[in-house]
Amino acid sequence: MSTPHTSTTPLAGQRVVVMGGSSGIGEAAATLFAADGADVVITGRAQDRLDAAAGRIGGKVSTSRLDAADRAAVDAFFAGSGPVDHLVLALSGNKGSGPFAELDLDELAAGFDGKFWPHVRVLQAALPRLRRDGSATLVTAASARAALPGTAGLAAINGALEAMVPPLAVELAPLRVNAVSPGVVDTPWWHSVPAEQRRSLFDGLAAVTPVGRVGRPDDIARAIHMLAANEFMTGVVLEATGGANLATGR
Numbered sequence: 001m002s003t004p005h006t007s008t009t010p011l012a013g014q015r016v017v018v019m020g021g022s023s024g025i026g027e028a029a030a031t032l033f034a035a036d037g038a039d040v041v042i043t044g045r046a047q048d049r050l051d052a053a054a055g056r057i058g059g060k061v062s063t064s065r066l067d068a069a070d071r072a073a074v075d076a077f078f079a080g081s082g083p084v085d086h087l088v089l090a091l092s093g094n095k096g097s098g099p100f101a102e103l104d105l106d107e108l109a110a111g112f113d114g115k116f117w118p119h120v121r122v123l124q125a126a127l128p129r130l131r132r133d134g135s136a137t138l139v140t141a142a143s144a145r146a147a148l149p150g151t152a153g154l155a156a157i158n159g160a161l162e163a164m165v166p167p168l169a170v171e172l173a174p175l176r177v178n179a180v181s182p183g184v185v186d187t188p189w190w191h192s193v194p195a196e197q198r199r200s201l202f203d204g205l206a207a208v209t210p211v212g213r214v215g216r217p218d219d220i221a222r223a224i225h226m227l228a229a230n231e232f233m234t235g236v237v238l239e240a241t242g243g244a245n246l247a248t249g250r
Contacts, residue, residue, distance in 0.1 A: 010229040012037030014085035019068055019122055022049040024187035025139055026090030027057065028217035029224045034059030068118035074125045085131045086228045090139045091118045092189055096153035108153045116157050130175060135228045138179040142241045162237045169235030176234035178227040183241030185215035210243030
């Protein structure tokens with residue numbers, strides 16, 4: 001009779017860097033990795049937010065104030081970071097949406113500068129430090145394929161990142177490269193929308209989504225953790241939308 005595999009902490013003792021780990025999905029992912037016994041580093045632009053997040057996360061977590069848009073700072077971070085087993089890129093921008101006929105192309109370029117280029121820049125800079133058979137997980141967005149009015153710019157930004165995942169998984173193998181593509185998730189990304197309007201939007205989406213609600217950061221964090229821990233998954237763009245794509249008939 002075979003003995004079942006019972007390990008519940010596959011990443012214990014491994015080093016995980018979560019870029020954008022001071023709130024939302026990044027913080028939730030860092031919390032799971034720390035609970036798994038990993039040595040976690042979270043980065044962000046504001047030290048006070050990093051410190052607050054580290055206090056909530058607990059476990060073996062350290063912080064590094066870092067602007068992922070600054071290539072020199074990113075290079076310096078990895079030069080002094082030591083080996084990294086797993087990299088999570090939870091770097092979110094907030095520009096590039098709006099009706100295409102009125103879309104400010106400078107705002108779209110700023111959207112690429114806020115999300116696409118930081119992901120590419122950090123992953124490239126991290127390669128010398130990443131464990132040869134470790135993992136890199138990008139956090140994109142389901143807007144890449146949602147075909148919703150007003151999201152062509154967001155689709156371009158996130159679709160560009162998702163298009164890179166399969167070829168990078170082949171080119172960089174045995175490093176595993178994956179992405180998690182969330183639907184609407186209740187995170188600080190939405191805080192620029194007035195609370196009443198945000199609640200109305202979330203309620204409307206919940207009513208037509210099979211799971212009956214919008215996402216929570218821990219929903220996406222569990223998908224990120226799974227991709228990092230599962231050594232047989234690479235080149236995957238994993239949707240985590242609560243079935244919203246089914247409801248829209250996409």
